[in-house]
Amino acid sequence: MNVSKVLNIILALALVALGVQLNIKSNNTENKQLEKQSQTIDFSKGELKNIGKKFSFIPTPVVVAGTKVDNKINWITFSNVGYMGMKNIFVGSQKRHYSNIGIKENMTISINMVTESILDKADYVGMVSGKEVDKSKVFDHFSGDLIGAPMIKNAPIAMECKVVKILDVGNYDYFVLEVVNTYANDQIIDSKSKIDFNKFSPIFFEMNSMKYIKTGKPVGAGFQEGRKYKK
Ligand SMILES: Cc1cc2nc3c(=O)[nH]c(=O)nc-3n(C[C@H](O)[C@H](O)[C@H](O)COP(=O)(O)O)c2cc1C
Structure with a gap:
């Protein structure tokens, strides 16, 4: 390899590294700007406008469920x-989904929480159906006590659940679940097996903008903040 080729490779690597740095920096700046923006809005100055019968902007947790269809x-x-x-707990699943066949067959399911590290896979299994695509190898998995409820190894929290009731709601099957076992990554639990949500950020989904959001830092203690309120 001649000197100019080596120099070209070094230059290319340096440009890639610079690109990654700039990307990280711009993401951080964007997050800081958003945080600052939401802190500076004075809601007492604005007015509440009726924007119609909307509810889909309420972010809800994203989970990946594990099922088995025909084994x-x-x-x-x-x-x-x-x-x-x-x-x-419940999950609402459109009746047309392939997964519903397996959930009803086994009356079991796993519920796995999602973090940024598995977001691409979580989004993918929500984009394609098992009717057309083999999704069985997308996640490394493990089994617990129940048959038909494979769990994701890289999830922060995985729960194996029994289906105790199925509610028929329009286009949806609502599966009412009873958690049989919860598995939490040992890096996010304390010596008493309490899960510490300061240590990881579960992902939420906001349907209106189709955006994923991750939880931020805690801003108060439940059943404590109310003590500050003076009538
Ligand atoms: C972020 C996200 C959230 C979703 N939430 C639901 C949901 O709550 N209920 C539902 O029926 N489908 C939901 N879907 C769509 C299904 O995951 C998707 O149609 C999936 O491909 C069905 O797979 P299956 O046919 O293999 O069962 C969601 C998809 C994404 C990407």
């Missing part, structure tokens, strides 16, 4: 997810 693993993304009372 083959299939992954699906849900943001229609939440608590039902203090004992159950």
Whole structure:
């Protein structure tokens, strides 16, 4: 290899490194600007306008569910997810989805939380159907006690769940779930197995803008902030 070739390679590597640096810097600046902007808005100065019957801007957690259809693993993304009372969680899944076949077949499912490191895969399994594409190898997985509920190794938190009820709501099957076991990455739990949400940022989805959002830093303590309020 002659000297000019070596110099060209060094120059190319330097440009790539500079590009990465600039990208990181611009993301950081963008985040800081957003943070500053939301802190400086004085909501008491604005007016609340009626913008119609909208609700889809409420961000909800993104989870990837693990299922097995005909004994083959299939992954699906849900943001229609939440608590039902203090004992159950639910996912709302359109009846046409391939995953519903497996969920009903086994009456089990896994619910895996999503962080930035697996966001590309989480988005992908929400874009393509197991009817057409084999999604079984997208995530490294492990099994727990239940059959039909494969869990994601790289998820911060994975839960294996039993389906205890199916609600028929229009185009959707609402699966009411009971968590059988929760697996949390040992880097995010303390000695009492308490999950520390300061250590990672779960991803939320906001349907209106189709954007993923990650949780930020805690700003208050539940059932404590209210003490500051003076009537
Ligand atoms: C961020 C995101 C959130 C989604 N949330 C839901 C949801 O809550 N309910 C639903 O039925 N589909 C939801 N989807 C769509 C399904 O994940 C998608 O149609 C998937 O390909 C179905 O896979 P399957 O046919 O293999 O079961 C979501 C997709 C994305 C990307």
